[in-house]
Amino acid sequence: MQAIFYEEHGSADVLEYGGFPDPEIEADEVLVDIKAGGLNHLDVWTRRGMPSPEELPHIQGSDGAGVVSEVGERVTRFKEGDRVVVDPGRYCGQCEFCRKGEQSLCVDYKMMGEHVRGVHSELAAVPEDNLIELPEDIDFVTAASAPLVFQTAWRMLITRAEIKQSDSVLVLGASGGVGHACVQIAANEGCEVWATASSEEKLDHARDCGADHLVNYEEEDFADVIKEQTDGRGVDVVVDHIGEATWDNSLSVAARGGTVVTCGATSGVTPETNIPNVFWKQLDILGSTMGTPGEMDEVMAKVFDGTLEPYVREVLPMSEAVRAQEMLESREGFGSVVVVPDSEYDAAEYE
Structure with missing residues (x-):
């Protein structure tokens, strides 16, 4: 072969x-x-x-x-x-x-x-x-x-972060496989979705996937934009699979009592962590990897019926x-x- x-x-x-x-x-x-x-x-x-x-x-x-x-x-x-x-x-x-x-x-x-x-x-x-x-x-x-990207995204948001309709969700790197799957899953659950990407073309695709708010991270600091547009509150759930380059901003933009969930670190694996940001805001930091066979069946059923694309x-x-x-x-x-x-x-x- x-x-x-x-x-x-x-x-x-x-x-x-x-x-x-x-x-x-x-x-x-x-x-x-x-x-x-x-x-x-x-x-x-x-x-x-x-x-x-x-x-x-x-x-x-x-x-x-x-x-x-x-x-x-x-x-x-x-x-x-x-x-x-x-x-x-x-x-x-x-x-x-x-x-x-x-x-x-x-x-x-x-x-x-x-x-x-x-x-x-x-x-x-x-x-x-x-x-x-x-x-x-x-x-x-x-x-x-x-399979890999939608299963990973499903476990991150549905099983680990337990997103609900009233949540605001930020997806970093929304143009990649896991990112575009996360945008769709969060939008399908009725969440308010923020998405970041490096070009207007990619952001247009993110909008097609269901994103409500778009940030070009090559031109703007996503944390500054989101804080300004949410009157300083931030978002309930941050999906960060980027790592070192975004970690500090991810903790900063998470709302009090919010969640940061990660499945990877493409920009580096040893970021500095502002620990007071974690305990003063009482953040949940969650790791997530792949999923169970049951989670795979659930998310692939939604791919097969056209709910997720x-x-x-x-x-x-x-x-x-x-x-x-x-x-x-x-x-x-x-x-x-x-x-x-x-x-x-x-x-x-x-x-």
Whole structure:
């Protein structure tokens, strides 16, 4: 088969698209003929070696969708020809957290494409428990762009921050995968949504996703703008997956009794924290990672019925993996980037 992989960590130039041994499935696994794979910033971090996968060479990709081509002897939910989408989080099923239904806290948690080989390849061996049936009316590109970012956003806002209709929610970096998912989820819950992005074009897309207030952070300090427009109150919930560059402002703009929830730190992982800001305002600071299978089912059901809509900025052949990751690193465009096996790619279809 052909796959996106690297043999050493480094810049995007270490990525290759070429021949790789076909995977062999275990008894509880399904062999999926991958039709499309969604990229995430996670692919950039793992390629740089943060963290390093269990085995090199490493196949990239946490998100994918395709058609079942073979099933293991213990597989009962799927058969050859079924259309499926991948849930990338793999859990032990035995630890205290898995037994309580909190699989995202699993002590032996592994992510496809991060810790173990991923699905950006023509074929992928995927555990039966990590597959969701894909409705016939949902195309593979849309399906592949949704799981990681919408599951992450859903857990952040619905499970961890417990947003409600009366809340005001600030989404930083609203043009990325997680950001645009957060905007839609908060808007769908009836919240007043603030969104930041680096260009007017991206902010227009954020408005289309449901944002009520827009801030171009390249031209204005988002904390100053929000404080001015809320008479100093701030917002109830801040979604910050940026890290060092925004952390101080995120604490500053959170309202008294408010919440700051984070799932990442793309600009740096060791920001300074103004601790008096935390205790005087009695803020809740929440961490969130991925989600449970139940949360994945909930949010994907809303993707499948059209309530939530993944935005795809570009569809490229897998052989252009370098270009695809450079788009993520440069924050170019709005929404997700999707790659398709060269054997399946038709440029005219994605113009």
